[in-house]
Amino acid sequence: MGWFSAFYGSSIGKKTVVAVTGLAMIGFLVGHMLGNLQVFAGRGPTPEETKLNEYAELLRMEMGLLWAMRLGLLTALVLHVVTVIKLRGENRRARPQNYAVQRYQSANAFSRFMMWGGIALLAYVVYHILHLTMGVAHPDLFEPHHVYDNVIHSFQKPLIAGVYVLATVALYFHLYHGVVSAFQTLGVSHPRHLQNVRVLGHALAVVIVVGFVSVPVGVLLRVVS
Amino acid sequence: MRFTLKVWRQNGPGDSGRFVEYAAEDISSDSSFLEMLDRVNESLEAEGEEPIVFDHDCREGICGACSMMIDGYAHGPERGTTACQLHMRHFKDGQTITLEPWRVRPFPVVRDLMVDRSAFDRIIESGGYVSVNTGSAPEANLIPIPKDIADDAFDSATCIGCGACAASCPNGSAMLFVSAKVHHLNSLPQGEPESLKRTAEMVMRMDEEGFGNCTNHGECEVACPKEISMRNISRMNRDFVRSSLLARVFGSNGNS
Known part of the structure; x- marks a missing residue:
């Protein structure tokens, strides 16, 4: 492991860890988003025959696998956050004094709010798990194994749906800059490839965000109930 | 033309520094920025004041x-212009112009607008060279290099080490500078044998000097007076990861 600690000790090593864990979490998000969309299959004749509930039960078929997945995600998240905190600390130490006047020409809202978007997402993830996984955030709206009902009843409350919509806005900001940055960090340098990655990255951010936001919005607009 | 200058004055590395305002009167629009400062300094000296150090x-x-x-x-x-090649016609008559030194920890202020950029020299010393046997000069055309590679290496080699990349970076990262130096040598056959070792050592030196980390804001690329591309940073990342992985597999830095 000596090589890894040397690698992790370096600036580029840490950046690589952030990029790889970020991409891994994006992979999870795509799957999660596709799973969520099954809410639009609507309510079945019984709770057991409702598509979204079937999907939720499928995930629980092999609890060992589910926990391995959860552990992997948690590891990626912790590595991502801890490494970013380290990098951020180094960046602040490198710039102990700000300019009285500095005019940014290329840095934009997406690149400058990465940290804030990340903090918002972290807070949201905690709330989301308390809400729809553990059912302790709103116990009156939660019944174990009735995923479909839990989703519908929660998102019919505009306040809860609003929190979820805001979280997807934060996600959009984070992914917009994050995807392209990750590939740049991993060494995609050819202008043509980088342009493709940029288009693909932005498209991916839009697809993921639209997919996620469609659920609370769909419920609010009574597309599904 | 006339200008109001808000200049950072700092007596030395230990001094906390402050802004002082000066009037720059009767400046030709064809004069360069430094010539304008020369005029201000002449009048400061005539009044018995310390000139602005730059x-x-x-x-x-x-x-x-x-x-x-x-x-x-x-x-x-x-864009693509050093301070000395900047002309006063690009400013508005009567404008207030704020002047500050580079503010990055590895570039300590020597005095006023002058900083110590030896950190860059130490990064070059750590790997910005090719090892050749001394003796008679080699035949210039012995190693053919395709035109596009030569041009690309030359684009990176135009870096003058001014420090604008690190100074303009919100993270105080010097990765544009280091990657330009790394890529310029790594892409040529003369530099290729030492490429992975060079990348690893220059990156480690850059980290030790206390520069920050690139988050792809892209400020460096816009600030660079030689318009060096951030492509170099991606290529350096790739070479660095490759050198770290090879170190694991072969127990060396790749080139040995």
């Missing part, structure tokens, strides 16, 4: 000495 050498845009933040832009608002 770094300069060739005044032809190729040495990288004239380094200062001009009104929020490294080397001023003109």
Whole structure:
């Protein structure tokens, strides 16, 4: 492991860890988003025959696998956050004094709010798990194994749906800059490839965000109930 | 033309520093930014005051000495231009211009607008060279290099080490500088044998000097008076990861 600690000790090593864990979490998000969309299959004749509930039960078929997945995600998240905190600390130490006047020409809202978007997402993830996984955030709206009902009843409350919509806005900001940055960090340098990655990255951010936001919005607009 | 200058004055590395306002009167629109400062300094000296200290050498845009933040832009608002090649016609008559030294920890302020950029020299010493046997000069055409590779290496080699990249980076990262130096040598056959070792050692030196980390804001690329591309950073990342992985597999830095 000596090589890894040397690698992790370096600036580029840490950046690589952030990029790889970020991409891994994006992979999870795509799957999660596709799973969520099954809410639009609507309510079945019984709770057991409702598509979204079937999907939720499928995930629980092999609890060992589910926990391995959860552990992997948690590891990626912790590595991502801890490494970013380290990098951020180094960046602040490198710039102990700000300019009285500095005019940014290329840095934009997406690149400058990465940290804030990340903090918002972290807070949201905690709330989301308390809400729809553990059912302790709103116990009156939660019944174990009735995923479909839990989703519908929660998102019919505009306040809860609003929190979820805001979280997807934060996600959009984070992914917009994050995807392209990750590939740049991993060494995609050819202008043509980088342009493709940029288009693909932005498209991916839009697809993921639209997919996620469609659920609370769909419920609010009574597309599904 | 006339200007109001808000200049950072600092007596030495230990001094906390402050802004002082000066009037620059009767300035020709054809004079360069440094010539304008020369005029201000002449009048300061005539009044028995300490002139404003700033770094300069060739005044032809190729040495990288004239380094200062001009009104929020490294080397001023003109793209691809060093402070010495910047002309006063690009400013508005009567404008207030704020002047600050590079503010990155590895570049300590020597005095006023002058900083110590030896950190860059130490990064070059750590790997910005090719090892050759001394003796008679090699035949120039012995190693054929395709035109596109030679041009690409030359684009990276135009870096003058002025420090604008690190100074304009919100993270104080010097990765544009280091990657330009790394890529310029790594891409040529003469530099290739030592490429992975060079990348690893220059990156480690950059980290030790206390520069920050790139988050792809892209400020460096815009500030660079030689318009060096951030592509170099991606290529350096790739070479660094490759050198770290090879170190694991072969127990060396890749080139040995």
